[in-house]
Amino acid sequence: MTYFTRRASLCAMTAALSVGLGLGMTTALTGPAHAADTVTIGYAVSKSGPSATGAGITTIPNYELWVKEVNAAGGLKMPDGSQRMIEVIEYDDRSSNQDLVRAIERLATQDKVDFILPPWGTGANLAIAPLMDRFGYPQLAVTSVTDMAPDFVKRWKRSFWMLGGGHDYAKGLAEVLAAAKAAGTFNGKVAMISVADGFGIDLVKGARPAFAEAGLELVMDETYPLGTSDFAALMSEAKASGAGAFVAFAYPPGSFGVTKTAQSMGYNPEVFYIGVGGAFPIYPGIADGKAEGVMSIGGVDGNSPAIQAYFEKHTAEIGTPPDSWASSITYASLEMLQQAIERVGLDHAALAEEFSTGTFETVLGTTKLEDNQLRDLWWVGQWQGDHFTAVNPADRAGATAPVIPKPEW
Amino acid sequence: MIRIALPLAGLVLLALAPLALSDYGLGLLIGMAGYVTLASSWALFSGHTRYISLATVAFYGTGAYTVAVLNEALPYPLVLLAAGGIGAALALLVGLSTLRLAGVYFVIFTFGLAELVRQLITWYEVTITGTLGRYIFLDITPAQIYWQLLALAALTLALTAWMHRRPLGLALRVIGDDEVVAAHAGINLARVKLVAFTLSATIITLAGAIASPRWVYVEPAIVFNPTVSFLTVIMALLGGANRLWGPLLGAVPLFLLFEYLSVHFPDTYPIFLGALFIAVVFVLPEGVLAGLEKLRLRRRPTTREAKA
């Protein structure tokens, strides 16, 4: 190395260090600049990368809707009767859990926000859970399907899990199918495909024993990799299997893909069930207006005035209707937060206690968590008319009877 | 003397930093130390030979996954050792099979490799073990992760400096200039490339293993995120991949810049990022260090002879 290279190195080091420090200062040390009479609420969600789609449909619109509403009404009510406006601090985690973890650290220790709203996705919520626990923030994990929730609430005392686990959804579906078999509306044979990632596997692992127990015969059980975009071969195999029920535990691209493929090949099983995406407002458009009778995860009580009002205001403010699975639950979690703050203020321990024991009036009706989990959920829904209506649990108020067989495409 | 004393002083300072910083500051340092390690170890092989490897995340993810699989079965130091061993074995295998490839074929092979490893692990987990997400519940504080990464980064830099003075470093440089000449000069191409590639890949695997406890929940889609490979390359090239301090100088400012952009422009962040990238390629094609050097030379044309 020559003299100059070394000089250049030293010089560059100094330059880079000063630039770095300058940037670092502004980034790291911009302290909380919010006014004292506001409530700061922070969140880090995926605005770019693979998770951006899910976050953009289910999570972000509800956060924005809620903040807008609360602020338009004069702000959050405090226990002393005063009102404080919400100030939002939001970050993009670029669909990377490493970035997400850092953003949460920033929200907690630099911005010192009053409350942190959760990101979208199971993995993302798990990744921040230990941090939220360490910083003492309650975590209202909505978009997180996990069978391990009962363990997590023991590990992280202030975490709340609101979307059930794979076994719940699989069991719900098995009940619907068993009832249809008993009624003689379908032949008891099931063709099942699933996406090879945590979500698909959770559901499949729940479904295999649940189907067996319900006396259903699994004639096809295949897993395809994330990122598959062509379903022609899989679907023709399913069609040839003679199964009366087609089940796809898939993500939106897969759910949409199997729908289009089934339509084009004229595959008309008595039950057509798809995974995430089936409850999206864009689904009827994707099914070319022929979504009638398609089943999927989730569902809403279409006759409930609260849900109807929620759909209307979501459509008015955001421009699109919400999805019929996790959207209303996301919104309900925010209503819970609002009511809890009104009752106990912003202290994290008190808030966590209130979430855990309190009863709330939300868009879902009267909501109460059991063992820090929301268990009063809809497991199976079906497109009936313009609504993705809940059909299981059948004994829960607001459930509609499923239509089997599904009308042909 | 000062060449050793200055970095050492810096290292001590950096090691003490967690005592004074907030959790977020520490998070930033972890990120920086991680990327400095990745970029420097990447440059260890690719900087001189000019083989652009996009397999960084294949090794990084393997490291993380090893910890996820073994963290409940083995004590932590053994887990790290296992990760390093697996990384080295994988690197040897890949190195042996890619000896014939050069140029863009090497680039694409390494990219395909990362995808293949991810797909195979996914398939194995789904069909054989029947789980996909794994959890890492280790009692390791962020400060401990930081110290480990810092040590690894320092080790990588020391190794690079040491190699620069050894026949191995010289051989790599000759290979980068012209492989035919290198072969004629009696350099054992295969051995030199293999050694450098394995060293580099082992360090990357270790970096993944050390950083993994921060994820808690690990699945292939998360740990084999190809962005890591790309960022590593860009950082190293920005600073100047064939210089000792080059990768560090690329990694630190870029990392901070990304952080700054994502904090202040969450919606338009990718646009800024893209524009910045393009600007770097156009304005600083040889890296920051070479750019600065050029600037100095232009300002003092009289001293140019001193170099020649």
Next chain:
Amino acid sequence: MFLTILILGLVLGGTYALLALGLTLQYGIARIMNLAYGEVTLAAAFVLVALFKAIGLPPLLGTLLIVPAGYGAGWLLYTVMMRPLVARSGASGRLEVDSILATFGLLFLIQGLLLVAFGANFTSISYLDRGVNILGVSVALNRLIAFGVCVVAGGALTLALARTRWGMVMRAVALSPGSAPLVGIDVMRVARQGFALGTALAACAGASIAMVQTFSATDGVVYTMKALIIVIMGGVGNVPGALIAGFALGLVETFVVTTIDPGLTLAATFAIFLCVLLWRPQGLFGRG
């Protein structure tokens, strides 16, 4: 069973081959390793859907508009962004690295613009997706159209490259950019044409993706990877090679899905790809 694999595989392969044609031209003739290729494809798909939704423009007609627009965009992109890089690199191998880095930036730039303009939602339209019976196998009409577009575009391109003077010039540049100027070829101009034509084909592929699949603004890299694999397998700059490799890939994927395990589809793709790279780095149909 065999017939199903054959027909479904060929139709799937048609989409792949169409996707890869543009990249093989860009890389083979213009020597630009375009990592933003998938994003360009997606941009075309989004524009097509927007036109369809806003003014009811039929997608097939839209394709006819989008392809020339793609050519123009490619021409502009090459002139503004790639030319300085090409001029700078001269005869050295620097262009490869520079183009990878620059187009990596472009990838983010376009993705960011798409996210701002069209949001993160999944997009899809229903167009001609009724089934058509071919020898007892039901295939969606829009897929057949995409297949037809691929065969026509690929066939025309193959013929033009093999038979016309223009094609000879293109091949000369692809084969030996260093010596092409010696016989009076303006390499820069030819490279620009190649790049622009490649972009036009990318737009065409995007249009057929819009008709067939559900997509979102962050999917670009998936398409780039698929195209890249086919390009390498077929031999860089080799149009018939890309066609054959595309069809072969479609067949292999369909075969693995139906007879082995759908979970191994992508793994099989990459494994084959890596084997080809090791066994014949110049591609199956490259000049050895």
